[in-house]
Amino acid sequence: MAEMKAEREHAFEEAMTRAEAYAMQLHRMIEHIDYITLILKYAWEAGSGKVDLEKQRRFGLFPDQSLTYVMLLDKWGDVVGTTLHYRGQSNFADLPSFQDHRARRTQGLIIDGPMIDPRMTKPVICFSRRLENPDASFDGLAVVCVEPAYLLVFRNDKSLAGGDFISLRFTNGTLLATKTETATGRIYRKDPVFRGESGTLVERGDKFLDNQARIVAWKRISGYPLVAMGAISEKNVLAAFSRNVDEARTTVVATSWLIAAFSLIGMYFAFRYIKRKEQAEEIRNTFRVATEAANEGFYMACPIYARDGTIIDFRFEDCNDQGAKMLDRQKEAVIGATLASILPHPYWEEVIHTYRQAMETGFYEDELRVPPQSPIKAAWLHRRYVRSGNGLAVTLRDISQTKEHEQALSSLANTDALTKLPNRYWLSTFLPAKIQQEQTHAKHFAVLFIDLDNFKNINDTLGHDAGDDLLKEAAVRLKSSVRASDHVARLGGDEFTVVLDQVEATEDVARVARMIVKAMSQPFELLGNAGHRVNASIGISVFPQDGNDGETLLKHADIAMYAAKAAGKGRFQFYDTHLSDTLLLKLSKEHALRHAIERDELVVHYQPRVDTQSGRLLSMEALVRWMSPSHGLIYPHEFIDVAEDNGMILQIGEQVVQKVCAQIAIWKSQGLLVVPVSINVTAAQLKNGGFYAYLSGCLKKYQLDPSMVEVEITEASVVEHSQVVMNELDLLRLLGVKLMIDDFGTGYSSLAQLHRLDVDALKIDPVFTSEIGTGRDGETIFKAIVSMAKTLKIEIVAEGVETPRQLQCLQAMACNQIQGYLISPPVPAKDIPALIRKNQLFPAL
Structure with missing residues (x-):
């Protein structure tokens, strides 16, 4: 019985040794897989979504290609890169880890599986990591898929006798991979339960599909929700004991009973000693082969x-x-x-x-x-x-x-490439740790949200190189305005954050904010020229009174910054719970407008322009509206400013161009005598440098003559002397598109500048039209504009015509075209055919 007990104890030790060895091996394999996902993540984010997987493969980044492959998924779940040369399923948005990463339910590496991959018709285990945009929003996944066999290559698999097994499972018991001496697959009838980081126990035969009892050991894999198992069949333990007994019986038969009794004892211990010594030597030799x-x-x-x-x-x-x-x-x-x-x-x-x-x-x-x-x-x-x-x-x-790689990757992930300041990702990890530290010591700190006023003008007029130089100099000025113990980070664009450490009084924070405002207001030298100015608007939140988490502190500082801008820019504002609801409404409106663009909720209405003398329909102006499912029709003055502030005006502009071109094509297909349609184009669209290309592409797509589309621009667009804008306008003229100045008379230009604007028509602002027939000076100004325009051979369009008296005066002045509610309000596209067929649109006077 003592020998049987010794054999069982040895089996317990052996099972635990296998579990620990397998856990160590798996830890290194999964660490390598995890490292691959990190490399792919930083390559993706540093390359703006472009990763050369073939180059990574040639450098030996990926493990055994026969059992593994790598995928890159975009934010919609589409495969944009893979090392598996197979044309099959190309969207994995239904992958559980994809949903978890997109919803931020889990940080770091997520493990899925096992599941049947339709691309390979084989079970695979997927390891994935979240990819992010510079603003930390979801941008896709880096995925490494391995077949279970890849994780079952156990260094000590020769020690697996019949019934023994190794197994990899989640900590909740879910099976990932199992290997016996001859096969792989399920062996437990029901998933086991693990108590503690490691352990050993005897599992009854009814727990297994083959009804064999086993000694089972498990070891938690450090850093991952996985468990490595090693098991030895009870049959193998009994077989080892039976061999010892049979040898003893053979010896008894060959000698006398008394001598045999003493000899058996001696032989047994000698045998055990020699056997142990041989095993030890074998282990030592094996160790040397493996370790040298x-x-x-x-x-x-x-x-x-x-x-x-x-x-x-x-x-x-x-x-x-x-x-x-x-x-x-x-x-x-x-x-x-x-x-x-x-x-x-x-x-x-x-x-x-x-x-x-x-x-x-x-x-x-x-x-x-x-x-x-x-x-x-x-x-x-x-x-x-x-x-x-x-x-x-x-x-x-x-x-x-x-470690060098990790530190380099960490630096890459946490540092803004342009200014070398910590970035948004760094701030998202720093603030929670900072809050926990200050809660422990009952300390206060402040968060300053800084936005550079008028920075967009620098970028648009001097170019991005000048903008980059300004941002780098701004970073230097910010760091010189705070203490060494404070932290300065760049969130992106022209937004910065300062975390002021150990704040004693709000006046201390206000003093630093004043220093920053003053430092930013000093002229910047850009492209060799001094005198370029921007200002800083600063919003301030203080921990803990303005928030107990990093997200809330940043949000409240951001709201306070908007209040500073609304108050006149170039100043600072502490967060207050009673800040204007308009600021909060603006933030929610931005979110709603973004969804409106994505859901195609923008519609176009059309307002006719007619000949002033005959009332004949000559052209129409396209006017964008927002058809909100919850608020109905929303007019441009309620959302265009928001769109221009956050850059969504570019997307809106492209949608309007596409909708107008498509609608003209529909009217033509209906056999209507379509008149030209003018589209309002903002300075931002022209400065972006892609408007001409987009418009010409739409004209080609819908097979339209360029004369069917006119472009309305503001005076500010042509007064700034931007080379990009001038190039865009030149290309539009060469294309054959008619150019018009909208709201003329209220911008920066003067009559003396008309000779260089090189446009086809001036649309006079309604403020001047409204004064016609009232005896005020507005009518005199209007006449002067008409006279000068005729000299320069530029057509005049009067906007905002609402009364018969205004019409009569404009006819007397020989104004070319009129537009306004007297003729027709802006109407949906479905009402235009009737107006085209009517043609003469003068009301009964």
């Missing part, structure tokens, strides 16, 4: 005890070549040496403490930045100590290069 070619230093260390039983040092009983090399010694000089004789005293004290801890607990593992006094010439080490019998098995791995 490894990149890890391996040592066997035995403790040296004082008389009172305390450990005072360790002696190295063995080591591999790499271990000796790491200590800069010959192997013979290491074996037999003590820890104290190899390590300098201060460092020895730290190391022996960890050795003692490993002897006490059975295990110790960490990553160490190697101090200068260490004889090991590495920057970083991974240390792992496992108690083995009466000593320690010590593994040292040089992870300096890995």
Whole structure:
């Protein structure tokens, strides 16, 4: 019975050894997969969504290609890159991890599976990481898919006898992969339950599909929601015991009973000793084969005890070549040496403490930045100590290069490439830690949200290079305005954040804000020319009264910044719960407008323009409206300013061009005599430099003559002398598109400048039309504009004509065209055919 007990104890130890070895192996494999997803993430985000997977493959980034492949998914779940050359399913938006990453339910690596991949018709396990835009919004996934067999390549699989198995499962028991001596697949009838980080127990036969009882051990894989298992069949334990018994019986038959009794005892122990010695030697030889070619230093260390039983040092009983090399010694000089004789005293004290801890607990593992006094010439080490019998098995791995990569990747992820300041991603991790720290010490700090006023004008007029120079100089001025203990970050664009540490009074924060406003108001030297100015609008929130989390503090500082802008720019504003609801409404309106553009809720109405003398329909103006499902028709004055502030005007402009061209094509197909339609184009659309290309593309798509579309621009668009704008206008003229100045008379130009504007028509602002027939000076100004325009051969269009008296006066002035509610209000496209057929649109006077 004692021998049977010993065999079972040995089986328990063996099962746990397998589980621990398998867990260590899996940890390294999954760490490598995780590292691949990190590389892909930073390559994606640094390259604005462009990653050369083939180049990464040639550099050896990816593991065994026969059992693994890599995918890059965009924010819609479409495959935009893969190492698997197969044309199959191309959208994975239904992948559970895709939904989790998009909803931010989980941070870091997510593991899916096992599942059947329709591209390979094989089960795969998917490891994925979230990809993000510069504003931290969801941009897709980096995915590494592996077949279960990839994770079942166990170094000690020859030790798996019939019924033994290794298995990889989630911590909740869900199966990922299982391997026996001859097969892979399910073996448990019902998923097991794991209690604790590791353990060993006997599972009854009815727990398994083959009804074999087993000794099962499990080990949690550090850093991941996974468990490695090792199991030994009870049959194998009994078989080993039976072999010993049979040998004993054979010996009894060959000798006398008494001698045999003593001989059996002697032979048994001799056999056990020789067997153990052979096994130990076999293990030692196997260890040498496995470790001598490894990149890890391996040592066997035995403790040296004082008389009172305390450990005072360790002696190295063995080591591999790499271990000796790491200590800069010959192997013979290491074996037999003590820890104290190899390590300098201060460092020895730290190391022996960890050795003692490993002897006490059975295990110790960490990553160490190697101090200068260490004889090991590495920057970083991974240390792992496992108690083995009466000593320690010590593994040292040089992870300096890995740490350098991690630090480089961390720097890339957390640093703004232009200004070298921390970025939005850094701030999203810094603020939660800062809040936790200050809650512990009951301290206050302030968050300043800074936006550069008029920065867009610099970018549009001087170009992006000048804008970049200004942002870099702004970063320098911000850092010089705060203390070394404070933090400055760039959120993106012209937005910065300052975190003021250890705030005692609001006046201290106000003093810093005034310094920043003053520093930013000083002229900037750009492209060799001084005198370029911007201002800073600053919103301030203070922890904890204005928020207990980073997101709330930033949001409240942002709202306060909008209040500063609304108050006149170039100033600062503390957050107040009673800030104007208009600011909050603006933020919600931006969100709603963005959704409106995505859902195609914008519609176009058309207002006729007629000949002033005959009333004949000559052209129409396209006017955008927002058809909100919840609020009905919303007019431009309620959303265009918001669109111009946040850049959505470019998308709106493109939608209007596309809708107008499509509508003209529909009217033509209906056999209508279509008149030209004018489209309002903002300065931002022209400065962006792509309007001509987009318009000409739409004209070609819908097979329209360029004369069917006219472009209305503001005076500001042509007064700024922007080369990009002038190039766009020149291209439009060459295309054959008619150009008109809208709302003339209220902008920056004068009559003396008309000779250089080179436009086909002037649309006089309704403010002048409204004064016609009232006896005021407005009529005189109107006549002067008409006279000058005729001299320059420019047509005149009077906007806002609402009364018969205004019409009569305009006819007397020989104004070319009129537009206004007297003729027709803007109407939906469905009402235009009737107006075209009517043609003469004068009302009955």
